[in-house]
Amino acid sequence: MTEGATPDLVVDLLGGDMRALARTITRIENRSGDYRDLVSALYPHTGSASVVGITGSPGAGKSTLVDELVAHYRENDETVGVIAVDPSSPYTGGAVLGDRIRMGSAVGDHGVFVRSMSARGHLGGLSTATVDAVKAFDAFGMDRVVIETVGAGQNEVDVVRTADTVVVLVQPGSGDDVQMLKAGILEIGDVFVVNKADLDGAERTAADLEEMLELRGSEERTRVGHHGAVEVGSVADDGETEDESDAWSPPVLQTVATTGDGIAGLATTLDGHRAHLERTGERESRARTRAAAEVRTLLRQDTADLVETELRRRGGIDEVAARVAERETDPYTVADELLGPLRDYLAEVND
Amino acid sequence: MSADHEPAGGERERPIRCLVAKVGLDGHDRGAHVISRAFRDAGFEVIYSGLHRAPEDIVQAAVQEDVDVVGLSILSGAHNTLIPKVIEGLAEYDALSDTLVVVGGIVPDDDAKQLKEAGVAEVFGPGTPMEETIQFIRENVADRK
Numbered sequence: 261m262t263e264g265a266t267p268d269l270v271v272d273l274l275g276g277d278m279r280a281l282a283r284t285i286t287r288i289e290n291r292s293g294d295y296r297d298l299v300s301a302l303y304p305h306t307g308s309a310s311v312v313g314i315t316g317s318p319g320a321g322k323s324t325l326v327d328e329l330v331a332h333y334r335e336n337d338e339t340v341g342v343i344a345v346d347p348s349s350p351y352t353g354g355a356v357l358g359d360r361i362r363m364g365s366a367v368g369d370h371g372v373f374v375r376s377m378s379a380r381g382h383l384g385g386l387s388t389a390t391v392d393a394v395k396a397f398d399a400f401g402m403d404r405v406v407i408e409t410v411g412a413g414q415n416e417v418d419v420v421r422t423a424d425t426v427v428v429l430v431q432p433g434s435g436d437d438v439q440m441l442k443a444g445i446l447e448i449g450d451v452f453v454v455n456k457a458d459l460d461g462a463e464r465t466a467a468d469l470e471e472m473l474e475l476r477g478s479e480e481r482t483r484v485g486h487h488g489a490v491e492v493g494s495v496a497d498d499g500e501t502e503d504e505s506d507a508w509s510p511p512v513l514q515t516v517a518t519t520g521d522g523i524a525g526l527a528t529t530l531d532g533h534r535a536h537l538e539r540t541g542e543r544e545s546r547a548r549t550r551a552a553a554e555v556r557t558l559l560r561q562d563t564a565d566l567v568e569t570e571l572r573r574r575g576g577i578d579e580v581a582a583r584v585a586e587r588e589t590d591p592y593t594v595a596d597e598l599l600g601p602l603r604d605y606l607a608e609v610n611d
Numbered sequence: 612m613s614a615d616h617e618p619a620g621g622e623r624e625r626p627i628r629c630l631v632a633k634v635g636l637d638g639h640d641r642g643a644h645v646i647s648r649a650f651r652d653a654g655f656e657v658i659y660s661g662l663h664r665a666p667e668d669i670v671q672a673a674v675q676e677d678v679d680v681v682g683l684s685i686l687s688g689a690h691n692t693l694i695p696k697v698i699e700g701l702a703e704y705d706a707l708s709d710t711l712v713v714v715g716g717i718v719p720d721d722d723a724k725q726l727k728e729a730g731v732a733e734v735f736g737p738g739t740p741m742e743e744t745i746q747f748i749r750e751n752v753a754d755r756k
Contacts, residue, residue, distance in 0.1 A: 279704050282677040290625040354626065354651035360672060361661030373675050378626075378656050 270301040273400055278373065281400050285375055288392040299392050305399035309341075310534055313407045313420030316429030321455040323359040324517040325429060326408050330372055331520075332527050333404050339371040341397030343390060345409040345419055347379045355379075359408060373397065387418035388557055391550075394422060417448060422550065424543060425533045427451045427526075430469065433461035446476055449510055450533050453526060457514035469512045477509055508536050570598055627752055629680040632660040632669045634697065637687030646682065646715060649741040655680075655748075666693055670700030673710060679752045685716040690726065698730040709753035713744070 272280035284302075287295040312329075316322050323344065330340045344359035357376035375393065379386050390407060397405045409419050420426050428449035452473070454466045511529055515522030537543035571577055583589050631647045633640055640662055650657045658676050660669060673681050681701070683694060694714060701707040707730060714726060715735045723734040732751055735744050 279674055279677075279706060282675050286625075286677040292625070354654045354656065356647050356651045356657045356659060358659050360658055360676075374672075376656075376658050376676055 270298060273302070273396065274305060276401065278370065281373065281396060282375070284396045285393050288396060289377060289389050291389070295392070299395060302395050302399040306395045307398065309394070309398040309402050309405045310425075311394055311398075311405045311407065311423040312425050312427060312530055313409070313423030314427045314429060315409050315417075315420045316455075317431075318410055320429040320431045321517045322408050322410075322429055323361075325453070325455055325515065325523075325526075326359075326406055328515075328517050328520050328523045329406065329527065332523050334369060334371055337371075338403040339401065340373075340404045340406060341394075341400070341402040342372070342374040343393055343397075343405070343407045344374065344376045345379065345386065345390065345407070346376065347410060373400075373402070387422060388554070388561075390419050391422045391554060421448060424537060424546065425450045425530055427453055427530070429453050429455050430465060431456050432459045432465045446472060450508065451526070451529055452510055452512045453522075454512065454514045455517050457522065458516045458519075462514055466512050466514060473510055473512065477507075506540060508533065566602075567598060574598070626654055626656045627680060627748065628656045628658070628676065628678040629682055629748070630658045630660060630669070630673050630676060630678045631682045631684065632664055632672070633662045633684050634664055634666060634669055634693045635685060635687050635689045636663060637685065637689075638662055639686045640684070642686070642715065643684040646684070646741070646744070649745065650682075653745045666696035667700055669697050670704065673701060674704045674706055678710065679755075680711045680713065680748055683712070683714045683716075685714065685718070688717070690714065690716070690718050691722055694726055694731065695729050702730075709755050711748065711752050713748065715739070715744070 269280050269284055273284055284298055287293060287298060314322055314326060326342060326344075330342065333340050344357065346355055346357045346359065355378035357378060359376060360374055377386070377390070377393070394405050394407070405423075407420060407423055426448050428446075428451070430452065432454060452469050454462050454469065456462065457466075513522060513526055513529060515526060517523070534543070537546065571580065574580060580594055584591055584594060629650055631643050631650070633643050643659065647657045647659050658672065658678065660672055664672075669681065669683070681697070683697065685693065694712075698707065698712060701710055701712070712731050713733050713735065714723075714731050717737060718726065718734050723731075723736075726734060733747055735747075
């Protein structure tokens, strides 16, 4: 494939060619070649898909739940794209991406497209790749996009944050899980699901969660609105009641993904959350927040690459570091030398 | 930009993506598990299909995941009917030319020859050292952007 074939790939993708979609995601994932042009060409066609992120600890039943959710959407004739993110080995970079095993409903159905991604060790880059892959699905015309990831670290949290609605999955009896949720995931969940609700302890886990969410709710009311977005109609002083009616309080649902129990309810809740986002204007404000984050990330990466190239031109970091260590120069001078020309140029252009 | 120093079609920065698939009714997946782990340890990204997949499922997964390699594990003896279907399916999607198809399992020599004529790159029988399979894949995987 040559450079000239790029627009074709986008044309094919927009025309509904599954393989073109697959190829596009590969380039996005590899950050290779002309992926920027591809994403730019896709961008005007995005914005209509409803994006749900599902996270939870390993074994909570994410893949099975996603499978059931996909089946539910398919019953309503909606097309679904799934991005399943699995961690990769920090030593070899290899990974076994096993989520597909549990996604039987996708088989033989062209309205479902499942793509496995590994974290590949690129710090933070995963969320950039995921956001772009979502765009590819969106432009392809998928009605729904589901992002599934292990809720293990910041990287994963960043990934699910790219969704409109974030579902946090917990299994019964996982007191430790609930403890873990305190550490950050609790804040990002819009909907909480206790899966395997047929097991002992489901009620207890649900109650624990509700209690913690209650706590979070009261903390949040004292601060600005939900997710940093200022709620419409909230007044600083006596905004208590206004806030109450408009704010989304994350529900705790129970499901049994293996039998499909509770899935329809979950789907309804997800749609309810989306409706809430639209009604309050939060969908738009979240989209802006995401766009800002995306632009910032790109700028940071590009600038870092630019600086890295310049650094290489000057003999590389080792050479520079050696000179600094020998006291021939100092870190600030090095940074000034490197960035000075850029600063001067920008000043000149802007004058 | 990191993309700048990536030679066109040359040195691959991405890991090799491989679909390890169990096709047909045979339920013996120990071998597929072992090979999946070995591939992972070799730095591959392995997508494991799970048991009892129909040829068309495997084709769909291979196309959607845009894998470089499809590794079919088959111990049931039905390779002559099932594997050509996978090959045909990949060809239909125009994906055969840059997807390396390898087979692992118990396949008689004559059948192996036939499968190779049909488009299978290599057949690995019982006792093949893991390293040999990995090496073969590294050397024969298609260069693509």
